[in-house]
Each structure stands twice: as structure tokens, then as C-alpha cells.
Amino acid sequence: MKTILITGANTGIGLATAQTFVQDGHHVIIACRNPAKAEQAKQHLETFNAGKVDVIKLDLNNLQQVKETAEKILQNYSRLDVLVNNAGMMTPELETTVDGFEKQIGVNYLGPFLLTMKLLPLIQKSEQGRIIHLASMMHAMGRIQPEQFKADQVKKYNGVLSYANSKLANLLFSNALAKQLQGTHVTSNALHPGGVDSEIYRELPEWQYRVIKLFLIPPAKPAELIKRIAFSTEWKNKNGQYASLQTPAFRSAKAKDARLADQLHQQTLTLLAQYL
Numbered sequence: 001m002k003t004i005l006i007t008g009a010n011t012g013i014g015l016a017t018a019q020t021f022v023q024d025g026h027h028v029i030i031a032c033r034n035p036a037k038a039e040q041a042k043q044h045l046e047t048f049n050a051g052k053v054d055v056i057k058l059d060l061n062n063l064q065q066v067k068e069t070a071e072k073i074l075q076n077y078s079r080l081d082v083l084v085n086n087a088g089m090m091t092p093e094l095e096t097t098v099d100g101f102e103k104q105i106g107v108n109y110l111g112p113f114l115l116t117m118k119l120l121p122l123i124q125k126s127e128q129g130r131i132i133h134l135a136s137m138m139h140a141m142g143r144i145q146p147e148q149f150k151a152d153q154v155k156k157y158n159g160v161l162s163y164a165n166s167k168l169a170n171l172l173f174s175n176a177l178a179k180q181l182q183g184t185h186v187t188s189n190a191l192h193p194g195g196v197d198s199e200i201y202r203e204l205p206e207w208q209y210r211v212i213k214l215f216l217i218p219p220a221k222p223a224e225l226i227k228r229i230a231f232s233t234e235w236k237n238k239n240g241q242y243a244s245l246q247t248p249a250f251r252s253a254k255a256k257d258a259r260l261a262d263q264l265h266q267q268t269l270t271l272l273a274q275y276l
């Protein structure tokens with residue numbers, strides 16, 4: 001029985017992934033911001049009468065909260081085999097995290113970065129630790145602008161581009177971490193899950209959602225890919241890779257830029273130093 005932590009596992013890709021792992025008899029910790037939704041997901045997962053499900057509260061919008069959640073996990077578990085950084089959001093409006101960051105970079109990148117770095121010692125206790133990041137093909141439109149991470153420093157807000165920036169940051173984080181972990185028994189890989197029918201499109205106008213829904217795949221598809229990345233022999237020695245459903249695993253030049261990845265990693269460590 002492996003111990004697997006999935007963020008944002010109360011719905012969408014996270015819930016489908018939790019279901020796949022629970023059905024295989026694993027111990028799944030679902031880390032969610034909304035306790036009522038998390039409890040509902042737990043009840044659903046327990047209907048399979050397999051594996052084990054724990055719930056932990058995690059709000060990626062609040063760095064102090066992320067730190068406290070990570071510390072609770074470090075206290076309560078003796079090892080972590082798989083971390084799936086799944087939780088994410090999209091918003092067309094310029095919004096702010098509790099710490100004053102633009103919300104998409106804060107929730108999609110800074111919070112997961114902090115959680116991962118805090119949990120790394122626990123993942124290193126696993127015989128084969130796996131860190132899996134939900135990035136997106138949208139990273140190709142992204143740019144890294146740490147000087148605009150704070151919401152009050154954003155010059156011209158565009159919700160789609162800001163989401164793309166956060167997904168590029170996810171991919172660069174995965175790469176920088178993979179480099180750091182090279183030669184160890186822990187790997188870091190990222191994926192584009194395809195266009196997936198989930199609640200992430202909740203902010204879209206109804207007619208737009210109806211159109212794109214025609215091309216969306218069910219969350220069970222990326223859940224299978226995440227399981228392969230975590231446990232298949234094909235992925236055993238892959239580190240710093242990027243997989244994609246529906247589209248070729250194309251990585252933009254920025255996403256392949258090792259210097260940019262290292263730079264962003266160092267800048268983020270400095271930015272989050274008080275929580276690490």
C-alpha cells in the first residue's frame with residue numbers, strides 16, 4: 001500500500017486520480033480547501049471499500065496555512081510515496097491571495113512550490129518517491145515575471161495569460177526539482193492532462209463551455225496517465241519529463257530553458273524563505 005497525497009482531490013482530475021489509487025488499494029490523503037466538499041469526496045471514495053482515505057485541509061491561497069498543513073503532514077505520516085500537485089484555478093479577474101500575490105500565480109505555483117519543498121524530506125523516505133505536477137499545454141503562452149507576482153505590481157492583467165504564466169512556472173519547477181533530484185530515488189515529472197471536463201471551466205460563459213465541452217475528455221483519462229507516471233515500469237527512470245494527453249508533448253523554448261528554471265527556483269526560494 002503506497003501513501004499518496006493529492007491536492008484539490010474533491011473534484012475533477014484530483015478526485016478521479018484519488019479514485020484510481022483507492023481502487024488499487026492505496027492510502028490516499030486528499031488535501032482540499034473546503035472541508036464539506038472534502039468530506040463528500042471521502043464518502044464517495046469509501047464506497048469502493050478499498051484502500052484508505054484521509055482528509056487534510058489545504059488552502060493554497062494562504063502561505064502560512066500551506067506551511068501549517070505541511071508541518072501537520074510531516075508530523076502525522078512516516079513517508080510519502082507520491083505527491084500529486086493537482087489543485088489549480090482559473091480566473092478572468094485580477095484577484096489577490098492572502099499574501100498579496102496575483103491569485104493564479106499564488107494558488108497554482110507559489111502554494112504548491114511551498115508544499116512540495118516542505119514535504120520533500122517525507123517523499124525522500126519513500127523507496128521510489130514521485131512528484132507529479134499538473135501543468136498545461138497553455139504554458140506555451142506563458143512568461144516568467146517575478147516582478148509582477150505581487151498583485152499590486154501587475155501592469156496589465158489578462159486572466160488567460162496569467163494562468164499560462166502559472167502553468168509555465170509549474171513546468172519549470174518540475175524541471176528544476178528533477179535536476180536537484182537526479183541520481184536519487186525521487187523523480188519529478190509534469191503533464192498536460194488534455195482538455196478535461198471539470199469544474200475549472202466554471203467561470204466561462206455558458207455558450208463557450210458548451211462549445212469546448214465537445215472536445216473535453218473525462219477526468220478518468222488523465223487519472224490513468226498520472227497512475228502510469230507514478231507506478232509503471234515505463235516511467236521508473238524518467239525524471240524531468242513532460243507527458244501530454246490529446247496533444248503532442250510540446251514544450252516551449254522557455255519551458256526547456258534550464259537557466260530560467262534554476263533562476264525561478266532560486267527567486268521562489270528567496271520569496272518564500274520565511275515559510276520554508
Ligand SMILES: NC(=O)c1ccc[n+]([C@@H]2O[C@H](COP(=O)([O-])OP(=O)(O)OC[C@H]3O[C@@H](n4cnc5c(N)ncnc54)[C@H](OP(=O)(O)O)[C@@H]3O)[C@@H](O)[C@H]2O)c1
Nearest residue numbers: 008012013033059060061087088134136195196198199200
Ligand atoms: N481541466 C482541464 O482541461 C485542464 C487542462 C490543463 C491543465 N489542468 C490542470 O489540472 C489541474 C486540475 O484541474 P481540474 O480540471 O480538475 O479543475 P477543478 O475541477 O476546478 O479542480 C481544481 C481543484 O483545485 C482546488 N483548488 C482551487 N483553489 C484552491 C486553493 N486555493 N487551495 C486548495 N485547493 C484549491 C479546487 O477546490 P474547490 O473544489 O474547493 O474549488 C478543486 O479541488 C489544475 O492544476 C489545472 O490547471 C486542467
